Amino acid sequence: QSALTQPASVSGSPGQSITISCTGTSSDVGSYNLVSWYQQHPGKAPKLMIYEVSKWPSGVSNRFSGSKSGNTASLTISGLQAEDEADYYCCSYAGSTTLIFGGGTKLTVL
Amino acid sequence: QVQLQESGPGLVKPSETLSLTCTVSGGSIRSFYWSWIRQPAGKGLEWIGRIFTSGSTNYNPSLKSRVTMSVDTSKNQFSLKLSSVTAADTAVYYCARNRGSSSSGNYYYHYMDVWGKGTTVSVSS
Numbered sequence: 001q002s003a004l005t006q007p008a009s010v011s012g013s014p015g016q017s018i019t020i021s022c023t024g025t026s027s028d029v030g031s032y033n034l035v036s037w038y039q040q041h042p043g044k045a046p047k048l049m050i051y052e053v054s055k056w057p058s059g060v061s062n063r064f065s066g067s068k069s070g071n072t073a074s075l076t077i078s079g080l081q082a083e084d085e086a087d088y089y090c091c092s093y094a095g096s097t098t099l100i101f102g103g104g105t106k107l108t109v110l
Numbered sequence: 111q112v113q114l115q116e117s118g119p120g121l122v123k124p125s126e127t128l129s130l131t132c133t134v135s136g137g138s139i140r141s142f143y144w145s146w147i148r149q150p151a152g153k154g155l156e157w158i159g160r161i162f163t164s165g166s167t168n169y170n171p172s173l174k175s176r177v178t179m180s181v182d183t184s185k186n187q188f189s190l191k192l193s194s195v196t197a198a199d200t201a202v203y204y205c206a207r208n209r210g211s212s213s214s215g216n217y218y219y220h221y222m223d224v225w226g227k228g229t230t231v232s233v234s235s
Binding site for chain 1: 221226
């Protein structure tokens with residue numbers, strides 16, 4: 001099981017929109033609509049931002065949205081804010097009760 | 111509001127067993143799955159496995175031979191043991207509540223909605 005593939009870094013200016021991709025295989029992302037996204041600020045625990053590809057947990061801003069096409073899931077953040085600067089990780093159900101994470105993407109707000 | 115707190119030794123010698131406990135407060139441990147996830151410094155997250163309050167477990171195949179999880183519902187705690195550790199096991203270890211949803215007639219535990227703050231474990235002699 002290899003980690004899901006994410007870009008190492010993305011950046012955007014305040015107010016802009018950015019998209020982070022998460023590419024897996026037909027055995028994980030492609031087979032299940034069970035992708036979640038986590039935000040992690042330095043020195044902090046991850047925070048759930050999206051689950052089941054596109055659902056919001058209570059309290060998470062709708063500026064964060066998720067989608068999936070084939071073996072690739074995506075997280076879009078609209079109206080970028082300085083506080084969005086963090087690392088973002090995708091996670092997918094990978095069959096046989098296991099979970100697999102992406103390598104993480106560092107978002108820089110310029 | 112459910113809160114999780116990891117505890118255990120911060121330093122473990124190579125070849126020994128790493129032991130951590132996660133204490134659940136603000137809610138019952140019962141009827142949920144609970145996961146362990148780790149993160150080496152500067153690297154990504156790795157799911158280690160999960161345990162249900164009945165004691166049923168699922169482990170990451172890459173770690174399965176070295177991992178044992180257990181639960182103590184009377185103490186609202188669950189635990190992780192990782193044997194034969196090496197420097198590669200040095201990481202921040204998180205415990206988290208594992209949630210799920212139905213898809214195509216099956217129920218899958220696929221996301222973590224509450225996380226502990228994490229505890230750093232170093233493997234060194």
